Amino acid sequence: MTERIGIVDMGSGTARLVVYQFEPGHWFKLTDEIREPVRLGEGFASSGELDKNAIERALDALKLYADYAGATKLGRLEVIATSAVREAANSQDFLSRTAGLNLEFKVLSGEDEARYGALAVANSFVFATCWVMDLGGGSAQLSKLEHRWFVRGQAFPLGGVRLTEQFFRGDKANAKEISALEKHVKTQMAAQLERVKQERAPLVAMGGTIRNLARAVQKASNYPFDMIHGYFLRHDALEEVVEKLLKLGKGERSLPGIHPDRADVILAGALVYRTVLRETHLEGIHISGQGVREGAFYRHFLPEPHLMIDVRSMAVRNLFSQYPQPEAHTDNVRKLTRKLFDGLEPLHRYGSGEALLLDEAAHLHDIGMAVNYFDHHKHSAYLILNSQMPGLSHREHVMLALLTQYHRKGDPKLGDFKSILEPDDDKRLLRLSACLRLAEYLERARAGRVTDLEFEIGKDTVKIKLIASEVPRVELVEASKQAGLFERAFDRKLELYADDLDYRSRRSTPGGRTKRKND
Numbered sequence: 001m002t003e004r005i006g007i008v009d010m011g012s013g014t015a016r017l018v019v020y021q022f023e024p025g026h027w028f029k030l031t032d033e034i035r036e037p038v039r040l041g042e043g044f045a046s047s048g049e050l051d052k053n054a055i056e057r058a059l060d061a062l063k064l065y066a067d068y069a070g071a072t073k074l075g076r077l078e079v080i081a082t083s084a085v086r087e088a089a090n091s092q093d094f095l096s097r098t099a100g101l102n103l104e105f106k107v108l109s110g111e112d113e114a115r116y117g118a119l120a121v122a123n124s125f126v127f128a129t130c131w132v133m134d135l136g137g138g139s140a141q142l143s144k145l146e147h148r149w150f151v152r153g154q155a156f157p158l159g160g161v162r163l164t165e166q167f168f169r170g171d172k173a174n175a176k177e178i179s180a181l182e183k184h185v186k187t188q189m190a191a192q193l194e195r196v197k198q199e200r201a202p203l204v205a206m207g208g209t210i211r212n213l214a215r216a217v218q219k220a221s222n223y224p225f226d227m228i229h230g231y232f233l234r235h236d237a238l239e240e241v242v243e244k245l246l247k248l249g250k251g252e253r254s255l256p257g258i259h260p261d262r263a264d265v266i267l268a269g270a271l272v273y274r275t276v277l278r279e280t281h282l283e284g285i286h287i288s289g290q291g292v293r294e295g296a297f298y299r300h301f302l303p304e305p306h307l308m309i310d311v312r313s314m315a316v317r318n319l320f321s322q323y324p325q326p327e328a329h330t331d332n333v334r335k336l337t338r339k340l341f342d343g344l345e346p347l348h349r350y351g352s353g354e355a356l357l358l359d360e361a362a363h364l365h366d367i368g369m370a371v372n373y374f375d376h377h378k379h380s381a382y383l384i385l386n387s388q389m390p391g392l393s394h395r396e397h398v399m400l401a402l403l404t405q406y407h408r409k410g411d412p413k414l415g416d417f418k419s420i421l422e423p424d425d426d427k428r429l430l431r432l433s434a435c436l437r438l439a440e441y442l443e444r445a446r447a448g449r450v451t452d453l454e455f456e457i458g459k460d461t462v463k464i465k466l467i468a469s470e471v472p473r474v475e476l477v478e479a480s481k482q483a484g485l486f487e488r489a490f491d492r493k494l495e496l497y498a499d500d501l502d503y504r505s506r507r508s509t510p511g512g513r514t515k516r517k518n519d
Contacts, residue, residue, distance in 0.1 A: 004031070005300055006077040008065050008103075009293040012041030012084040012161050013137030013265070014208065015061040018293050019074065022301055027321035034068065036061040037261040041084040041138040045165040050088045059097060066101045078104045080296055082113050083138030083159060108292075110155025114141035116295030118150040121204045123298050123308050124229065124290045124390035130202045133276070134291060135209050135269050137161035142192050144199070148307060156188045160209050160262075160269035171249040173267060178246070181268065185275045196280045203280070206288040208262060209269035214287045215257030216241050224416045225398055229289030229388045235277045238284070242270045289388055312391030316360050319387055323370035329446045334362040336439035336450065341432075343455035344462070347490045348431050357396060358432050361403035365436065368404070381405035395421055399429065406433040407440050412485075434482070434489035441479035442466065450475055462490065466498040 006019045016035045022028035038058045043051035050058075062079065069077040079098075085091045085107050098105055108116065117134040121127070122145055132143040136159050143153030167173075167181040186193070196203070211228050217237045218228075245253050245267045254263040273285065298306050308314045320330075341348075341355055348354075368379025384401040392400065398417045406412040412433040414426050422428075442450045452467035466472055476496055486494040 003300075004075045005297065006065065006069055006074045007293045007296050008062070008077070008079040009291070009296075010038075010040065010058065010062075010079055010081040010085065011136045011138070012044070012082065012159050013037065013039060013262070015040070015058060015065075016293065017065045017068065018297075019072075020297055020301075024301055025303065027318050028297075028301055029318075029322050032072075034065065036064065039137070039161065041159065041161045043165070044084055044088060044138065045162045048088065049090045050084060050094055055094050055097070058094070062098055062101055062103065066103060076104065077102075078106065078296065080116070080292065081105065081107045082136060082292070083110070083155065083157075086110070087138070087157075110139065110141065111153055113139075113155060113292060114143040114153025115150050116292045117141060117206055118143045118145055118153060119295035119298055119306060120206065120290040120292065121145065121288055122148045122150075123302075123306075123311060124288060124294070124388075125204060125286065126311055126391045127202050127204065127286075130204050130286075131196055133203060133205045133210075133273075133285075134207050135160065135205070135272055136207050137265070140272060142189065142196075144195075144201075149305075154192060158185060158188060158272055160265040160272075163268035163272070164265045168268065171251075173246060178271065181271055182275050185272050186279060189276070189279075193276065193279045196276075196282070202286055203276075203282055203284075204286045204288050205273065206291040208259070209266060210273060210285065210287060211289070212258045212262055212266060213238065213241055213270055213273070214285075216255045217257070219256040224419060225385075225394055227289075227385075227388070227394065227397065228287055229390065230392065230394055230397070231287045232284050232394075233287055234284040235282065238270070238274060238277060242267075242274050245270055290390075310391075312356075312360075312389075315388070315390045315392065316363055319384070319389070320364060320367060323367035323383060325366045325369055326446070328448060329443060330363060330366065332443045332446075332448045332450075333365065333436075333439050334359055336442050336453070337362040337436055339453045340435040340439055343453060343464070344431075344435065344457075344490065346457055347462075347492070350428070350431075354428065354432060357399060358403065358435060361400055361407070361432070361436055362439065364400070365404045365407040365440065377405055377408045377410075380407075395425075399425065399432075402429055403432055403436055407436045409437075430485075431489045434486050437482050437485060438479055441482060442472075442475050444475045444478040445472070458492070461493045461495055462486070463495045463497070466496060468498055472498060 002023050004021050006017055008015060008017045014035055015038045019032040020028050021031045038061050040054045040058045042054045118132045121132045128148055129146050134141045138159035140156045140158040141153055144151050163181060167177050214228055214231050214233045217233060250264040253266055254260040258266055337358055341358055365380060367383055368376035371379040381401040381404050389397045412429045414421055449468045449470055449472045450466050454465040456463040480496050483494040
C-alpha cells in the first residue's frame with residue numbers, strides 16, 4: 001500500500017520539509033520539499049538560549065508545514081530537531097509552543113543525530129567502512145560505519161552559525177580569528193581526528209555547508225554533470241574555494257553554487273572541513289546529497305535494521321518503479337544483452353563491472369517511454385541524468401545514461417562528459433551500446449521469440465544464430481540493420497541467421513541501414 005510521509009529537519013540554520021511517497025520496502029520517491037532559513041541557532045553561542053526572534057521564525061515555518069500537511073492530507077508529519085533545540089536552556093519553552101500544531105516532534109541526541117546521518121550514508125553509498133561527517137548550523141557529527149553498521153558517533157559544537165558568531169566579528173575574517181577557529185576545531189576533535197588518521201577509510205560528508213562548497217567547486221571548474229551526490233571534492237579544490245572565501249566579505253561570499261542565505265556563515269564551515277582534511281591527510285571528501293532527514297525516512301521505509309540489501313540494485317529498481325515499463329520486454333532485453341556480452345567476451349575482454357553497467361542500462365533503457373515514444377531514448381537518458389543513483393560513481397552514472405541514449409539509434413559519443421570519463425570509455429561506450437542496441441532489435445516484436453544465441457567468431461566475421469520459438473523475421477531484419485554499428489565496435493562483419501531464415505549483413509549499407517528501393 002502506498003504511503004506519504006513528511007519529515008521536517010529543524011536545524012540550527014534551516015528548516016526543510018521533504019515529502020516522500022513510498023511502498024514500504026519496494027520503492028520511494030521525493031514528491032515535494034519546502035525550505036525556510038529560520039536561523040534557530042542565531043545568538044545561541046553567546047546566550048545559550050534560543051533567541052525570541054529565532055523562535056518566532058521557527059514557529060512560522062512549523063505552522064507553514066502543518067498547514068501544508070493539512071491541505072495535502074499528508075498521512076504523517078514528523079519533525080526532528082537537532083543541536084539548537086537539544087542544547088538551549090529554554091528549549092522547553094519553544095517545544096511547549098509547538099504543542100498545538102499536531103506535529104510528531106523528536107529532539108535527537110547528538111549520538112542519534114549521528115546515527116541518522118550514518119544510516120543515510122549506509123543506504124546511499126557502497127562503502128562497507130567509512131567515516132561520516134555532518135556539519136550543520138549548530139553542531140558537527142563525526143561517525144564511523146563498519147560493515148555498513150553504525151559503530152560510534154559523536155557531536156561537536158562546531159556548526160557554521162555557532163562558529164561564525166563565536167569567532168568572526170567583522171565583515172572579513174582576519175588571520176587571528178581564523179587561527180583561533182582552527183585551533184578550537186583541532187582541540188574539540190583531537191581524539192576523533194587521530195582515529196580518522198589512523199583508521200584509514202573514505203570520508204563522506206553531508207549537510208548544506210559541504211554541498212554548497214562542492215557546488216561552488218563544480219561551477220568554477222565547469223564540471224559537466226549537474227549532480228552533487230557522489231561527487232568527490234578533492235582537498236586541493238577545497239583549499240582553493242576557501243582561499244577565495246577568505247578574501248571576501250560576508251555579503252560577497254555567495255559565489256556561484258553558494259546559496260545567498262548561507263553566504264555569511266559558509267566560511268566557518270569551510271574552515272572546519274579544511275582543518276579536518278589537513279589533520280587527517282585525506283585526499284578529499286565524498287559528498288552525500290542525503291542527510292539526517294533521509295536517515296529518518298529509511299526508518300519508515302525499511303524494516304529493522306533499516307538497511308538496503310544492495311544499494312546500487314535498489315537505485316535501479318527504484319527508478320524503474322517510478323517509470324514502469326512492460327517487464328516481459330525489459331527482462332528479455334536484459335537476457336539477450338547478457339548473452340551478447342558473454343558471447344562477444346573474446347573480442348571485448350570486459351569484466352563484471354561492464355556486465356553490471358550494461359544490465360542496468362538494459363533494465364532502464366525504455367523508461368523514457370513514460371514521457372513519449374518519440375525520442376524515448378533521449379528521455380530515458382534525461383531521467384537517469386537527473387535522478388540520484390546511489391551506489392554509482394559519477395562516471396558510471398553518466399555511462400549508464402549514455403548507454404540508454406544510444407540504445408535505438410545514433411552514433412555513441414561521450415560528448416560534454418568526456419572530462420569525467422576514462423580515456424578508453426569512448427570504445428567501451430561503443431561496444432556496450434552495440435550489445436544493447438542489438439538486443440533491443442532482437443526483441444523488436446516484444447514477443448520474446450528469440451530465446452537464445454549461438455556465436456561463431458571468425459577473423460573477419462561474427463556469425464550469430466538466433467534460437468527462436470518461431471521464425472523471427474522482424475527481429476532478424478531489424479537487428480541486421482545494426483551491422484554497421486557492430487562492425488565499428490568489434491571490427492568484424494555481422495551475420496545473423498536462423499534455421500529457416502537468412503538475413504546477412506551483406507544486405508546492409510556500411511552504416512547499418514538496409515537499402516530500400518527509393519534510397
